[in-house]
Amino acid sequence: MIVVYILVGIAGGIIGGMGMGGGTLLIPLLTIFCDVPQHIAQSINLIAFVPMSVVAIIIHAKNKLIKGEYFWWIALPATAVGVLASLVIRNVDGEALSKYFGFFLIALGVYQLVSAIIRIRKKSKNKKEKVK
Amino acid sequence: MMKKWIKKIVMVAGGLFVGFANGFFGGGGGMLCVPLLDKALSEQTKVAHATAMLIILPISIASAITYVASGYFDLKLTLIVGGGVIVGGIVGAMLLKKLNSGVVAIIFAVLMVAAGVKLALL
Known part of the structure; x- marks a missing residue:
C-alpha cells in the first residue's frame, strides 16, 4: 500500500x-484509490503544497515573474477567508465534503477543458496563417 | 486600462473566492487564481502562474495549521505522499518543456471531470 x-x-x-493544480488530482486519487478520508486528503494536499511551492516561488522570483502588488490585495483577504473556510469544514461530514x-x-x-x-x-490557426 | 478602484474590488473579491475554495476544499485555489490574474487582471500567463503560487502559499500554510489544529492530520501518510509529491514536482517541472502541454491539459481535465462525477453523483 x-x-x-x-x-x-x-x-x-x-x-x-x-x-x-496537482492538488485537484492528488485529493481524489487519495480518496478514490486509497480510501483516505476526505478531510485527511485535503490536509495532506495543503501540507504537501508548501515545500514544493517555496522552491518554485524562489525560482520564479529569480526570473522576475512574480508581481508583489497582488500579494497584499489578493493574498491577505484570501488567507483570512481561507482560515474561516478551514474552520467551517469541522461541521461538514466527510461524505458531504467529498460530494x-x-x-x-x-x-x-x-x-480547463474548454480553455485548453x-x-x-488558436495555435493551429496561427500555424495555418504562417503557412499561407 | 481598468480604473484603479475597480481593479481593487476585483482583486479583493477574487481573493475572497480563491481563499474560500482553497480552505474549504484543501486545494484548487491556484486553478482559480491563474484566470483571476491573466483573464480578469490581464497579466501575462507566466506571471499569472508564478504569482498565483505566491498568493496560494500563505492561504495553504494558514489553512494547513487550522486543519492540523482541528485534528485532520496523519503524519505518516503526509510524509509518504508528500515525498512522492516533491519527486513528482521536480519531474513535472522538467517534463513541462518536453511534452505538448495542450494534450496533457485535456487528459487532465477529462480525468478531473470523471473523478468529479464519481464523487458527486455516484
Whole structure:
C-alpha cells in the first residue's frame, strides 16, 4: 500500500509541477484509490503544497515573474477567508465534503477543458496563417 | 486600462473566492487564481502562474495549521505522499518543456471531470 501512496504522490506532484493544480488530482486519487478520508486528503494536499511551492516561488522570483502588488490585495483577504473556510469544514461530514469536492472538480475540469481546446485551436490557426 | 478602484474590488473579491475554495476544499485555489490574474487582471500567463503560487502559499500554510489544529492530520501518510509529491514536482517541472502541454491539459481535465462525477453523483 505504501507504494501506491508514493505513486499517487508522484502523480499529483507531476501535474502540480507542470502548473496544472496537482492538488485537484492528488485529493481524489487519495480518496478514490486509497480510501483516505476526505478531510485527511485535503490536509495532506495543503501540507504537501508548501515545500514544493517555496522552491518554485524562489525560482520564479529569480526570473522576475512574480508581481508583489497582488500579494497584499489578493493574498491577505484570501488567507483570512481561507482560515474561516478551514474552520467551517469541522461541521461538514466527510461524505458531504467529498460530494461538494466532486462538483468543484467538475466545474474546474470543464473550465480547463474548454480553455485548453480554445488554446489548441488558436495555435493551429496561427500555424495555418504562417503557412499561407 | 481598468480604473484603479475597480481593479481593487476585483482583486479583493477574487481573493475572497480563491481563499474560500482553497480552505474549504484543501486545494484548487491556484486553478482559480491563474484566470483571476491573466483573464480578469490581464497579466501575462507566466506571471499569472508564478504569482498565483505566491498568493496560494500563505492561504495553504494558514489553512494547513487550522486543519492540523482541528485534528485532520496523519503524519505518516503526509510524509509518504508528500515525498512522492516533491519527486513528482521536480519531474513535472522538467517534463513541462518536453511534452505538448495542450494534450496533457485535456487528459487532465477529462480525468478531473470523471473523478468529479464519481464523487458527486455516484
